[in-house]
Amino acid sequence: MKENILLIGFMGVGKGTIARAFAREYGIYNIDTDDLIESKENRRIPKIFEKFGEDYFRALEQDTAKWLEKSVKGTLISCGGGFYKVDNINKIGKVVYLDAPFEWIYNRLSTAKNAESKLAKRPLFQDLKKAKALYKERKKAYKKVADLIVDVKDKDEKQIIKEIAKFVGIK
Numbered sequence: 052m053k054e055n056i057l058l059i060g061f062m063g064v065g066k067g068t069i070a071r072a073f074a075r076e077y078g079i080y081n082i083d084t085d086d087l088i089e090s091k092e093n094r095r096i097p098k099i100f101e102k103f104g105e106d107y108f109r110a111l112e113q114d115t116a117k118w119l120e121k122s123v124k125g126t127l128i129s130c131g132g133g134f135y136k137v138d139n140i141n142k143i144g145k146v147v148y149l150d151a152p153f154e155w156i157y158n159r160l161s162t163a164k165n166a167e168s169k170l171a172k173r174p175l176f177q178d179l180k181k182a183k184a185l186y187k188e189r190k191k192a193y194k195k196v197a198d199l200i201v202d203v204k205d206k207d208e209k210q211i212i213k214e215i216a217k218f219v220g221i222k
Contacts, residue, residue, distance in 0.1 A: 055119070055126050055144025056219055059193055061186050062132035063160040064149045065203060069215075070129035072208040077221055081127040084134050087115050096131075112137055119143045132189070135196050147215055148197035151204045153186045 056073075058066040067083055074081040085096055088111045092099055099108050116137035119128060128144065140146060151159075157179070194200060199218045203211055216222070 053125055054219065055123060055128055056215065057134075057140065057144050057146045058127070058129045058149055059135050059140075059146055059197065060132070060149035060151075061153070061156055061189060061193075063156045064151050065159065066129040066149055069149060069203075069208065069211055070127050073127050073212040073215060076209075076212055077216060079125065079127055081129065082123070083129045084112065084115050084119075085131045087118075088112065088131075091115075109133065109136065116140065116143060135189070135193055140196050141198075145198045145219055146196050147199045147201060147218070148193045149203050149211070150190075150193070150200055151202065153183050155204050156186075157182075 058070055060066055070081040070083065073079070088099070088108070089095055092111065094102075096108070099111070112131065112134050116134070116139050120139050120143045123143075134140070135146075199215070201211055201214050206214075
């Protein structure tokens with residue numbers, strides 16, 4: 052695989068889970084934009100938001116996007132929920148939007164084994180009303196930048212990764 056694949060979608064939809072499953076199945080590397088940012092800043096995302104604010108974090112995402120475009124090839128990249136806003140997203144690789152209803156995403160997070168930490172590491176999910184409004188706002192934007200939309204609601208990991216693999220030409 053020469054081209055990158057970017058997984059976008061709302062926080063908690065399963066981008067990291069699908070990226071790891073895809074990488075295992077097809078033997079490619081995967082990286083996570085939030086992990087890259089945390090590594091560069093040497094602090095967790097909630098702390099970045101708390102100390103510097105969302106605008107600072109979005110600037111870090113744009114810097115990360117520029118680095119990915121120049122330096123990373125043939126990799127699966129799971130992106131933070133707001134990464135779709137970077138101005139060069141379609142230059143980095145094929146964009147796959149993992150879509151699911153808000154209630155399904157919230158249920159996935161709140162019923163996970165480590166639900167408390169899954170919710171805590173998502174600063175924009177702390178206020179459910181605001182999170183739902185953000186979801187509605189982002190849904191249209193995700194669709195605009197996506198090369199492929201995958202509805203993940205009633206599918207298992209294998210079905211999802213096969214759909215992505217077929218789209219990018221991996222057998």
